[in-house]
Amino acid sequence: MFIKRRRAIILLREIYEKKHYLFCSEPLSWEESIRKGCEPLRKDGTVDETYAEEIIACIRKHGPYIVILPGIALPHSTEKAKGAHATAVGFMKTAVPVRFEEGNPAKDAQIFFTLSSTNPDEHLDNMQKLYSVLTNENALERLKKIEKPEELLEIDGLFGERQE
Numbered sequence: 001m002f003i004k005r006r007r008a009i010i011l012l013r014e015i016y017e018k019k020h021y022l023f024c025s026e027p028l029s030w031e032e033s034i035r036k037g038c039e040p041l042r043k044d045g046t047v048d049e050t051y052a053e054e055i056i057a058c059i060r061k062h063g064p065y066i067v068i069l070p071g072i073a074l075p076h077s078t079e080k081a082k083g084a085h086a087t088a089v090g091f092m093k094t095a096v097p098v099r100f101e102e103g104n105p106a107k108d109a110q111i112f113f114t115l116s117s118t119n120p121d122e123h124l125d126n127m128q129k130l131y132s133v134l135t136n137e138n139a140l141e142r143l144k145k146i147e148k149p150e151e152l153l154e155i156d157g158l159f160g161e162r163q164e
Helices: 002-017 030-043 049-062 120-134 137-145 150-156
Strands: 021-024 067-069 071-073 088-099 108-116
Touching: 002 088, 002 120, 002 150, 021 030, 030 049, 030 088, 030 108, 088 120, 108 120, 108 137, 120 137, 137 150
Parallel strands: 021 088, 071 108
Antiparallel strands: 067 071, 088 108
16 A cells, blocks of 8 residues: 555645645636636646647537546546646645536536646556545545645645555
């Protein structure tokens, strides 16, 4: 379990250190949430403005596939999508749930992990790291209540560095 725990720590720390996070207090449409969620990745050139539009087009075509758990969305497009310039993960927490499907609260989200991929090996590694976070109930509960960036580092402390 050491590797699984360590991966989760690295993911949350990377998001914090790269400033790939955003806390949003205003209500957003689902399209606005995708654009906002890409902003931290745009700031350092990981993606450009066209990447958010690629994700929006995919959601319009395939439905809200990005909402993987109630309250949790993984906005992403295809590997090497237009506008993606590096492989990374961004984090956004909204104060107000974003509705992706009218009449279906299971498709609302407040926690967004935006994925950009140009390298399949790095992307797989990021997905494994993200899996470690999303399968830890304590981490998920803390993410639902997170209010400031420093809490990402506190949450990564939940994983420790011990073996099970």
